[in-house]
Amino acid sequence: MNEQLLNRPRASHLMEREGVDGLLAATFENVYYLSNVWMENFFVLPRQTQGFAIVARDKLDRPIVVASIGEVANYSESAVSGCGLITYGQFYRFVNEQAQLSTGETTVKERVIDHADRSRSNVVEALAGGLEEAGLTSGTVAYDERGLFIETFAALKQRLPDVNLIPGYQLFRRIRAVKTAEEQRRLEAVLRVNEGAMAAAMRVARPGVTEQDMIEEFERYVVSRGAKVMFTQIAFGPRGGQGYVMKRNAVLSEGEVIRFDVGCMLDGYNTDIARNFSIGEPDERCIRYFDATVAGIDAAAAAMRPGATAADVFHAAVAAVRANGIPHFGRTHVGHGIGLEVYDIPLLAPADSTPIEDGMVVQIETPYYELGWAGIQPEDTVVATPSGGKNLTALSRKFEVVRRDS
Amino acid sequence: MNEQLLNRPRASHLMEREGVDGLLAATFENVYYLSNVWMENFFVLPRQTQGFAIVARDKLDRPIVVASIGEVANYSESAVSGCGLITYGQFYRFVNEQAQLSTGETTVKERVIDHADRSRSNVVEALAGGLEEAGLTSGTVAYDERGLFIETFAALKQRLPDVNLIPGYQLFRRIRAVKTAEEQRRLEAVLRVNEGAMAAAMRVARPGVTEQDMIEEFERYVVSRGAKVMFTQIAFGPRGGQGYVMKRNAVLSEGEVIRFDVGCMLDGYNTDIARNFSIGEPDERCIRYFDATVAGIDAAAAAMRPGATAADVFHAAVAAVRANGIPHFGRTHVGHGIGLEVYDIPLLAPADSTPIEDGMVVQIETPYYELGWAGIQPEDTVVATPSGGKNLTALSRKFEVVRRDS
Numbered sequence: 001m002n003e004q005l006l007n008r009p010r011a012s013h014l015m016e017r018e019g020v021d022g023l024l025a026a027t028f029e030n031v032y033y034l035s036n037v038w039m040e041n042f043f044v045l046p047r048q049t050q051g052f053a054i055v056a057r058d059k060l061d062r063p064i065v066v067a068s069i070g071e072v073a074n075y076s077e078s079a080v081s082g083c084g085l086i087t088y089g090q091f092y093r094f095v096n097e098q099a100q101l102s103t104g105e106t107t108v109k110e111r112v113i114d115h116a117d118r119s120r121s122n123v124v125e126a127l128a129g130g131l132e133e134a135g136l137t138s139g140t141v142a143y144d145e146r147g148l149f150i151e152t153f154a155a156l157k158q159r160l161p162d163v164n165l166i167p168g169y170q171l172f173r174r175i176r177a178v179k180t181a182e183e184q185r186r187l188e189a190v191l192r193v194n195e196g197a198m199a200a201a202m203r204v205a206r207p208g209v210t211e212q213d214m215i216e217e218f219e220r221y222v223v224s225r226g227a228k229v230m231f232t233q234i235a236f237g238p239r240g241g242q243g244y245v246m247k248r249n250a251v252l253s254e255g256e257v258i259r260f261d262v263g264c265m266l267d268g269y270n271t272d273i274a275r276n277f278s279i280g281e282p283d284e285r286c287i288r289y290f291d292a293t294v295a296g297i298d299a300a301a302a303a304m305r306p307g308a309t310a311a312d313v314f315h316a317a318v319a320a321v322r323a324n325g326i327p328h329f330g331r332t333h334v335g336h337g338i339g340l341e342v343y344d345i346p347l348l349a350p351a352d353s354t355p356i357e358d359g360m361v362v363q364i365e366t367p368y369y370e371l372g373w374a375g376i377q378p379e380d381t382v383v384a385t386p387s388g389g390k391n392l393t394a395l396s397r398k399f400e401v402v403r404r405d406s
Numbered sequence: 407m408n409e410q411l412l413n414r415p416r417a418s419h420l421m422e423r424e425g426v427d428g429l430l431a432a433t434f435e436n437v438y439y440l441s442n443v444w445m446e447n448f449f450v451l452p453r454q455t456q457g458f459a460i461v462a463r464d465k466l467d468r469p470i471v472v473a474s475i476g477e478v479a480n481y482s483e484s485a486v487s488g489c490g491l492i493t494y495g496q497f498y499r500f501v502n503e504q505a506q507l508s509t510g511e512t513t514v515k516e517r518v519i520d521h522a523d524r525s526r527s528n529v530v531e532a533l534a535g536g537l538e539e540a541g542l543t544s545g546t547v548a549y550d551e552r553g554l555f556i557e558t559f560a561a562l563k564q565r566l567p568d569v570n571l572i573p574g575y576q577l578f579r580r581i582r583a584v585k586t587a588e589e590q591r592r593l594e595a596v597l598r599v600n601e602g603a604m605a606a607a608m609r610v611a612r613p614g615v616t617e618q619d620m621i622e623e624f625e626r627y628v629v630s631r632g633a634k635v636m637f638t639q640i641a642f643g644p645r646g647g648q649g650y651v652m653k654r655n656a657v658l659s660e661g662e663v664i665r666f667d668v669g670c671m672l673d674g675y676n677t678d679i680a681r682n683f684s685i686g687e688p689d690e691r692c693i694r695y696f697d698a699t700v701a702g703i704d705a706a707a708a709a710m711r712p713g714a715t716a717a718d719v720f721h722a723a724v725a726a727v728r729a730n731g732i733p734h735f736g737r738t739h740v741g742h743g744i745g746l747e748v749y750d751i752p753l754l755a756p757a758d759s760t761p762i763e764d765g766m767v768v769q770i771e772t773p774y775y776e777l778g779w780a781g782i783q784p785e786d787t788v789v790a791t792p793s794g795g796k797n798l799t800a801l802s803r804k805f806e807v808v809r810r811d812s
Contacts, residue, residue, distance in 0.1 A: 099778025372505025
């Protein structure tokens, strides 16, 4: 039984409120969210992959996947029950007449060989077929405007002139902003992988190690858990204060601040976690400043409850860091939602008035970057509850000083 | 000294022929190609990252990067000499007044703190500034239509009404289709990583191993060489004949066909390699069919010379596979360019009349997929030369049978 990720009551409510009759997903995350079909090609060929999922508001449990005919096996194995499929293109497969075919192979045989004529000639015909099957040849359809190619969009408008296609990227994000129990379970599972990978990288940390050595150790752990490497920033000393760079050959010194800002993906869900460590005693200011930034996270987490806005959470964080030891602290944001995208909504920033809702999951981060010194940065995963945020991160809340004989 | 990837004579020629005065890159691959600035955020936040490189045809050695202010350190370290930078947004960094700043830190300080007022208020203003600096406020600019957000495009058109913005994704691909010596060097380097990872995965292959075990071994090798995991399809027996699936818990049996179709990225350049193996004696047809498909690759490789078209290469491959033991063989294409995208142009397919040019690098693949049996698939990397294609792959050209005591 494949998981239904879509939060149907929320989707129905928001679609109705915005006058949207259907959704047309055209990105990895939204196709997966609607159908449970994982189209790996979105990662391999991000500028060439055209795959879709369509749902009508009155049939949210019956998505229709529109995909290249190469996706049939994947659809057969993964799609939620009740999910339809319309393919485009042709593919050469042959059959061993002596073999007993599995269910998946039988589906592939029917779609790719026996009824190859039912596969549409091109992506626009397949999309039109999907919208017809969903009953969406008129009305308003919110589409993923950062995924659908402009030429496909233009041809589809011409093919189905009565459909009102409106940009839907932000609506998808609003639907996904509150996480179901299954999504929260996945977010915790990938968080455990991330935390384990940080511990693995720290086990090889000693004076003389390079950033690249630790990055590779982190990534070996991630792939060893079947997860996807997303970003691995591990920077030493002042390099942690200046921003992302490609060259990672810096060598660790005793007492130097190690800054992690790392993320990975498992079952579609992401992490984005930061921490500081040192091997041997650091500058005492590191510990003071780290504690101040953690006070900011705690204040923001406490504010993560219905009744507050994203901006309220922002102001709580900045005020607490300032009051707890970094009076000159400033930030443009102190975090963001996390889920199928590394940045889901809301953005915890002064201009974001999104109301906090029970079940929103956010990263809270209060980094302090000082050129010529270091990047001090804790970042935690917090789920909003009626009584304030619950921190899901299992890491120490202290600047960790590792004492190692070597 | 940072590498210039752009093939300037080719770019100049094609731009002139198509009446294009400037290029506006808006994707990872094209920004990197024009400027050598690696914007990791394109991988982390593919639907949210807005970063650009602009060049005018008469100043191809002076790209201008347009980026979020968070990219300053990266620009300072990586950009080709003569590259400009226009940022948008604000960022909080502080300075340790006691420290001696490095060159990179000094650049960050100047851009982010001392002259923060020069950072543009938003991405449209920064893009307009970049086009102005490049002298492209009128004339024709080919832009990356699969990267630029539609709302940014609309606002930019309004901001600079005299620029004729035309879709440029295909022009970028045509420019990149012939690889310079440096690009060929990178393609060979990442090929060695891919080959080593296949050997590592085969070292753990034995009856009882799962697909996932071998996938993880492959990926550990890739990340241990500082490369990026792109796709790791390792499938056993009939699963290799049905297409990509997400579940990878199949267990290997003695004599079963192992199908690799795998790729990784190093320094921006990709691989896409396939091979078959077995542990213990396979069905004799495997070896016969593998040899037939290799004959197809050899025939296609021989045809990879100026004077031929992509379609000619396709027909040579299909005819050779049919003549060498699989008379019912068929394919929609037998390969594609490889480079900064996993599929560069040309596509080796009957409808692609692209002339083959000296220095084009392609993957040639002649897979035979049989439901209920196996996926037989060799795939090699071949560079076109005046005397025919040169195969860059160092793997065996045989179906490899491993005999193992266990």
